Amino acid sequence: MAKTTIKEVADRAGVSPSSVSRSLRGVGGISTSTTKRIREAAEQLGYSASPAAHRLATGRTGTVAIVMPYLTRWFFVELFGAVEQVIREAGLDLLFYHVGNTEMRQRCFASGLLRKRVDGVLLVTLSLTEPEIAALRALDVPVCMIGAQVGGFSSIRIDDAESACAAVQHLINLGHERIGMISGDPNEPQHFTVALRRREGYHAALKAAGLRASRELEAHGAFSIEGGDEATVQLLGRRSLPTAIFAECDEMAFGALRALRRVGLRVPADVSLIGFDDHPMAQYFELTTISQDVWDQGRQIAQQLVGAVARPGVAPAVELRAPTRLVVRGTTAVLGTGQRPSSPQRAAGGHVAGVNRRSVLRSVGQSVNPGYTKRRERETHKNEANTQEER
């Protein structure tokens, strides 16, 4: 029963295999009566077509691949969920490729693992090398990307630089001038573009406000909670302490939150903190952050891919932009006062609406800062002795 063939169905229905094939796929050109007979026969025999034979005959695999550098991080899980849903609804199969390191990338691209195996490919936050791009083109199937862009491939992404700029601008608007950054490790090749572009945004915001950047204000956090914690500890050990911190992703902000609490610094009274992504836990921590709709991005690009797979070579490649939005919660406050901003601000397409309050607040910040810094240094030392005290 499990391995009925089309021929058996044909025999039972008293027609030719070609008729069975045609009627079962609703190609048309088959009388209603025989179609009915065939349907019944197939039903009774529990017939289901052999995907392998179908693929061989048509040259289409009915399968697409999604390749991602990480799996366990929230962003990727979310994306995968959205993509899987769209792909499944389109009746396609989804092959998952995890390329966590160079060797796996090689096997995936260079050695043609995907060849003859998929009708389309979806690449997630991968910054491709030239040989990889060439290998992808040689596949001769539609390729779509999330979080990156290559000529000829459809893509969707947020503007990381502008959004990061908006995040930092929010801190500036609150009067902050010494703004630290917890960035992704620049040695991690996989995340290259995202980390790089968010850092660009940070610097752009500082520059636009006439603030000086400094290596003292930056630490690397590996896009993880632990990394964010460690980076914050590093920042607290520097000569010039920040009054606000921009973390390139929420996970690192969570780590920062823990590190700050551990040493007795209050957020946002002593230090303001802003993250990036709007991880579900961000709400839990009342973290101010830049929000993006990851599920929707996955959905959109997956639909794009489904369309391209259905009619290859028809639609031109599109380059979609997903919006981001500044979400002000409880971890950012006006410098010195510890008060939260009075009204929520929004960044549409990365632009922060509302007046720039920096000039208004500058004097407040300056008068408060010196004493604040000294007090913090005392507290830091005092609290390091019993780090488990807080919570």
Place this chain on the structure above:
Amino acid sequence: MAKTTIKEVADRAGVSPSSVSRSLRGVGGISTSTTKRIREAAEQLGYSASPAAHRLATGRTGTVAIVMPYLTRWFFVELFGAVEQVIREAGLDLLFYHVGNTEMRQRCFASGLLRKRVDGVLLVTLSLTEPEIAALRALDVPVCMIGAQVGGFSSIRIDDAESACAAVQHLINLGHERIGMISGDPNEPQHFTVALRRREGYHAALKAAGLRASRELEAHGAFSIEGGDEATVQLLGRRSLPTAIFAECDEMAFGALRALRRVGLRVPADVSLIGFDDHPMAQYFELTTISQDVWDQGRQIAQQLVGAVARPGVAPAVELRAPTRLVVRGTTAVLGTGQRPSSPQRAAGGHVAGVNRRSVLRSVGQSVNPGYTKRRERETHKNEANTQEER
């Protein structure tokens, strides 16, 4: 170049297609010299075999399916990662099936979506109906399960009941007698077994200690942070308030933590809290919990499946048990004193080592409780007015 066939390789190497096929798969019976020539030709032409043709000819798909009811929860992501790695290393493809609701389950099982499509199936925490089991058997391929058990299928799982019992026993050892439980929603069919068995363990522990269970002490939390928060609020609204809470999973414990903080209850000084799973964030929150190695479970069962797929019908089904371990962190304390237990305790296979301190502590608990309860009720009301105050 992308679609070279075996025939072209044969022509270039000056041999027959059969020889190419044999030598490329290393079947043997081919001279070293021709093998070399064939290899070179294949290399030059960039040949890679057509999976579809291979499948049709051999009847083997080189693919296994993993079917899971959830994707975004930590447990499932972790499992998926481990399984994917093992499957990929074995040279197989992994098809992912998300069966989040009844309709998707139907499509997956009843309508034979998997038929002729995979050489093996891995089921994650699915409590199957009889028709589903029948459909699975009809597939006539090896089936493995995680977190459940069906005769004839290999499986791996922890002992949920014993482990939950150990968790509650830990609270009892600390002198607690009014122990609440945040359980999974009993109306969620997907998680049926896990939630049910953990609840069994809770009741078993209470019973063994001579404590009375009560519906007052239980609330449903949907295995999520939000659900845990809401369930805790419910518990706090009941007449008989718990001095300790067992959450059936860590996510719900996180929600409980938030709810307790919000109303001004200190953990563990006022309320002890224990979770289940050892989610990565559990360490962050210093949550006492029952730890299980999810990655390792995924790895083991995936290896089992790979073996069964390689030699179907040879090895008998195995039923593996994975160990759990009580991890004492900062959210559980001796009743009334708010002090943490002096030495860490362990539960190997669900058994808690160490003396039962219940009798020793009983008097303390009783003398402290009445006043404690009243004070808490006051605080609860006071704090409900401005719930956002904390943190």
Place this chain on the structure above:
DNA sequence: CTGAAAGCGCTTACAG
């Protein structure tokens, strides 16, 4: 509207 036949690209007994 229906059927016979060739073909998709492999693998696998079967000869030699």
Place this chain on the structure above:
DNA sequence: CTGAAAGCGCTTACAG
């Protein structure tokens, strides 16, 4: 050790 041939289970022009 090597090759010619049949077959895996579909689809698709091509006739009728």
